[in-house]
Amino acid sequence: MHIDLIIVLVLLILGYGFGRHAEKRHYQSIIRREKEMRGMLTFSAKTPPQDLKIANTTLVGGNVVISVDYFKRFVSGLRGLIGGRMKTYETLLDRARREAVLRMKAEAQEQGAEMIFNVKLETASISKGAKNTIGSVEVYAYGTAVTLG
Amino acid sequence: MILSNLESIPYRTVSKQLGLVQGSTVRAKHVGKDILAGLKNVFGGELKAYTELLQEARKEAVERMVQEADAIGADAILNIRFSTSSVTQGAAELFAYGTAVVLEDQ
Numbered sequence: 001m002h003i004d005l006i007i008v009l010v011l012l013i014l015g016y017g018f019g020r021h022a023e024k025r026h027y028q029s030i031i032r033r034e035k036e037m038r039g040m041l042t043f044s045a046k047t048p049p050q051d052l053k054i055a056n057t058t059l060v061g062g063n064v065v066i067s068v069d070y071f072k073r074f075v076s077g078l079r080g081l082i083g084g085r086m087k088t089y090e091t092l093l094d095r096a097r098r099e100a101v102l103r104m105k106a107e108a109q110e111q112g113a114e115m116i117f118n119v120k121l122e123t124a125s126i127s128k129g130a131k132n133t134i135g136s137v138e139v140y141a142y143g144t145a146v147t148l149g
Numbered sequence: 150m151i152l153s154n155l156e157s158i159p160y161r162t163v164s165k166q167l168g169l170v171q172g173s174t175v176r177a178k179h180v181g182k183d184i185l186a187g188l189k190n191v192f193g194g195e196l197k198a199y200t201e202l203l204q205e206a207r208k209e210a211v212e213r214m215v216q217e218a219d220a221i222g223a224d225a226i227l228n229i230r231f232s233t234s235s236v237t238q239g240a241a242e243l244f245a246y247g248t249a250v251v252l253e254d255q
Contacts, residue, residue: 011191019193026194046156054159059152059229063207065200069193099195118154124233124241135190138203140231144153149160 011070019069023091030098040105042116048146055149058111061142062103066096067135093137097121100141113145150215151225151252158225158252165251167223172213173244175236176206203243207231210245223249 048054068076072088079086100121108116122140151158178199189196210231218226229247236242 015191015193018191022192022194048155048159052159057151057153057155057158059154061207061231063200063204065196065203067189067193067196070191072193073190120154120230122231122233124235136196136199138199138233140203140207140233142154142231144155146159 012074013071015070015072015074019071022069023095026095026099030095030102033102034098037102037105037109040109040116041114042101042105042119042143044119046118048115048117052146053149054146056113056147058108058113058145058147059142060104060107060111060113060116060145061140062100062105062107063138063140064096064099064103065136065138066092066099068092073135093123093139096123096137096139097141100139104141104143108145111145111147113147115146115148116143117146119143150218150223152211152215152229152247153225153227154229154247156228158227161225161255162253163225163227163250164253167218167221167249167251169246170214170217170221170223170226170249171244171246172210172215172217173242174206174209174213175240175242176202177240178202203233203241206241206243207245210243214245214247218249221249222251224252225250 068088076086076088104116120142124138125136157163185198214226226247226249229245232244234242
């Protein structure tokens with residue numbers, strides 16, 4: 001009985017410490033790379049403008065699977081009782097989306113493209129954690145990279 | 150084979166529509182990787198093994214779609230969409246579909 005309680009406490013502390021550190025580092029890396037990639041324009045427009053001289057198009061995409069930590073899952077379990085905004089999951093999804101978009105941009109840059117059109121974002125929860133709470137999410141971003149001629 | 154999720158290719162014209170082509174694959178997770186992912190569930194962060202698994206699976210779905218388009222003599226697949234669904238616990242289906250078309254000669 002007591003051992004169970006201790007295990008839960010240890011997991012909570014580990015989750016809080018490592019999870020917070022990982023999130024902070026991830027956000028720093030996202031913000032840094034977003035600045036680097038600012039030149040790559042992305043649009044959700046379905047078709048490029050008529051007067052754009054396009055030489056080539058390729059399909060590009062980027063995906064990422066991110067897991068929430070034990071502490072956050074615990075906190076959101078409590079939040080589930082009273083309802084309201086679940087900030088812990090908001091940051092999880094925000095990180096996943098921004099990371100996926102960055103990876104898509106990186107692929108487009110490798111291909112020598114200048115812009116990406118018709119960007120779509122797809123989210124899927126691929127594994128369920130304990131008690132059927134969302135454990136991790138996958139985000140896939142894809143679009144058509146355009147090289148100007 | 151030109152792949153695009155635009156509705157048309159800006160610098161080419163479509164001469165013939167060949168209809169819908171699709172490709173799908175169902176992938177299960179590796180037990181060893183699943184245990185590692187379980188650990189990650191405590192600490193949080195990216196599950197690299199899953200990221201790669203899904204990336205490979207998506208590539209395979211696209212390859213199958215391209216094969217289908219090749220078989221009917223298409224030059225390009227337009228308006229490509231992806232979708233993911235979890236079939237059972239621990240397995241995911243990745244599905245890619247689009248419209249196969251023949252392009253006019255340049």
